[in-house]
Amino acid sequence: MSSYLIGLLVGIGAGLLILAVTKFRTRNRSMSVAEQAEFLSKRRARMLPALAVIFLAQQASYFSTPATTAPRPVDTVKISAWLVLSIVLLAALATKGFWGHSREVRNLIDDENTRANRNRAMQSGFLFAMGAGVCVYITTMFIPVTTREAVHIMMSAGIATALIQWGYLERRAYRDA
Amino acid sequence: MSGARTGMPERLANRLKERRTELGLTQAELAERVGVTRKTVNTVENGVFTPSATLAIKLAHALDLSVEQTFWIEP
Numbered sequence: 001m002s003s004y005l006i007g008l009l010v011g012i013g014a015g016l017l018i019l020a021v022t023k024f025r026t027r028n029r030s031m032s033v034a035e036q037a038e039f040l041s042k043r044r045a046r047m048l049p050a051l052a053v054i055f056l057a058q059q060a061s062y063f064s065t066p067a068t069t070a071p072r073p074v075d076t077v078k079i080s081a082w083l084v085l086s087i088v089l090l091a092a093l094a095t096k097g098f099w100g101h102s103r104e105v106r107n108l109i110d111d112e113n114t115r116a117n118r119n120r121a122m123q124s125g126f127l128f129a130m131g132a133g134v135c136v137y138i139t140t141m142f143i144p145v146t147t148r149e150a151v152h153i154m155m156s157a158g159i160a161t162a163l164i165q166w167g168y169l170e171r172r173a174y175r176d177a
Numbered sequence: 178m179s180g181a182r183t184g185m186p187e188r189l190a191n192r193l194k195e196r197r198t199e200l201g202l203t204q205a206e207l208a209e210r211v212g213v214t215r216k217t218v219n220t221v222e223n224g225v226f227t228p229s230a231t232l233a234i235k236l237a238h239a240l241d242l243s244v245e246q247t248f249w250i251e252p
Contacts, residue, residue, distance in 0.1 A: 034208065034214075038205070038214060109214065112217055112229060113214070116226065173217075173225065176223070
């Protein structure tokens, strides 16, 4: 078995372990629907900036890789990991998230203020993605940029901005006057 | 003259906190009554978030007030 496959399996295993621990921690407490929604909503507010940092750190790892003519297996793993994380984050941004919880809890978490915050974050994400697109377009006049790099930059700019903005708005919403 | 006519910024003021305290309710209890999270009640109380007409009516009813008594526009 190659070391890359082992690394990928270890990564998936760690992710599943984190999911199991968080699920166990939530299940262990006998909470009402409102309390569960409050607990999960606060956790999301803390997690969003952390996810943005992880996502951005992944970009550094991607762009620090020296350009080679032949793609190496490790590059494929990196790109796949980035793509999977991007899809998961996009799904979390576009839907109510917390897929493992009951509909009642999910509906309560996604209340009016959360929807407004999420929409504002998506709006900022879209604008930053478009801004990144303009920057990439100008850059191509001076240095060559591959299609994959351009898509990568635009998607990353959009998703990271939306995550940071949503995290900021959610944290602000919990602040008392 | 209203703020909209003069071009002055307007904000939606409310007496949610005052009335909630009068009734001895916590933010969480009020939130549960109207079916939102405590965060939403907190942002409406602080004037950070302008609620929809539906939520404004629900909040006013939960506090035994009319919408006009609960919310008003301040220039």
